[in-house]
Amino acid sequence: MRLRHIQGAEENIASSPYVVQKPEQNKGAWDKLFGNSNPIHIEVGMGKGRFIMELAAQNPDINYIGIERYSSVLLRALQKRQGLELDNIYFMCIDAKTLGEIFAPGAVDRIYLNFSDPWPKDRHAKRRLTSPEFMAVYDLVLAADGTVEFKTDNRGLFEYSLESIPSAGWNLDTQTFDLRHSPMAEGNVMTEYEMKFSAEGNPIHKLVASRVPGVSQP
Numbered sequence: 472m473r474l475r476h477i478q479g480a481e482e483n484i485a486s487s488p489y490v491v492q493k494p495e496q497n498k499g500a501w502d503k504l505f506g507n508s509n510p511i512h513i514e515v516g517m518g519k520g521r522f523i524m525e526l527a528a529q530n531p532d533i534n535y536i537g538i539e540r541y542s543s544v545l546l547r548a549l550q551k552r553q554g555l556e557l558d559n560i561y562f563m564c565i566d567a568k569t570l571g572e573i574f575a576p577g578a579v580d581r582i583y584l585n586f587s588d589p590w591p592k593d594r595h596a597k598r599r600l601t602s603p604e605f606m607a608v609y610d611l612v613l614a615a616d617g618t619v620e621f622k623t624d625n626r627g628l629f630e631y632s633l634e635s636i637p638s639a640g641w642n643l644d645t646q647t648f649d650l651r652h653s654p655m656a657e658g659n660v661m662t663e664y665e666m667k668f669s670a671e672g673n674p675i676h677k678l679v680a681s682r683v684p685g686v687s688q689p
Contacts, residue, residue, distance in 0.1 A: 480542040489552050490545070490562045491536075499575040505534045505559065510580040513538060515567045515600060516587050520548030522662040523583070527560040529660075535560040538567060567600065571611035579612045584621040586664040589628040601632035603639035610682065618644065619680045624668040629676040636680050646678040653677075 484490050491497065491504070502508045510533050514523045517537035527535045537560065539545040545564050552562075565573070587600040597604045601621055609619055619641075623629050629648070637643060647653035651669065655677055665675060 480546040483546055483549065484542055484564055487549055487562075489549060489560075490564060494563050494565060494573045495569075498573055499578070501534070501574070501578065504561070507534070509534045509559070511536065511574075511578060512581040512583065513570075513579055514583040514585065516540075516584065517548060517562075518544055518586070519663050520551055520562070522585055522660055522665075524548075524551060524555065524557070524560065525660045527557050528555070531559055533559065537562045538565060540564060540566050567605065568608060570608050574612035576611060577614045577617075580614050580617050582609055582613060582617070582619045584619065585662045586623055587621075587628070589623070589625045591627065596631075599628065599631065599635075601628070601635055603635055606636060606639040606641060613682070615682070617681070620677070621680070622650070622662075622665065622675060622677045624664070624673045624675055626676065629678070632678065636678070640683050641680045642683050644679045644681050646676075648674060648676050650675040650677045655679075 485492065497504050501511060512533055513536045515538050517523050517539050520537055523535050523537045537548065539548065539562065542564060545562060548562060584600050590596065590598045596602055599605070621632060633643065633646065645655060647655050650656050650659065651674070661669065669675060
């Protein structure tokens, strides 16, 4: 679906104190930006930001970074961010393929992927955020005991992920095709999409993945 461009989005993002403008300059030094050495959790494709801002409010001892490549969507998150008294969250307008240029090895403790674009055509499989290509990117920055958490309402994408993630050298620690009726639902924070889909009665799928010790990523 084509996103409607919001006039002035880029200018607002460029002037916002909540957006890291040259994130690669913080590689190996994110503790200086946050003013502490707390764990870093990132969300790739944060949309309007409800999920990650709620987590930041709940967990002041964790540093959060929301990543959104579309400026008009990120602008909506910035509008929500206004007035929130949070000092443990920043945003970036980047492509997730560049994470290795922004974070040092082992710098990130958890990566969230929520309701990512399914890219349903086979020729676009490499663009899926749970493809082996992207899992290799996460491997560059994730701590040894770090995890990737993925939620979606798209069963096809979820089934693809159940195959692609192990093939990339990762463990599937836990999974469910129906989050609402699973023990994994405890403490679940919903995204905007998740609230909509759940209200419509659609099942939400979730998995948590970690790396297989001693296995090199492709």
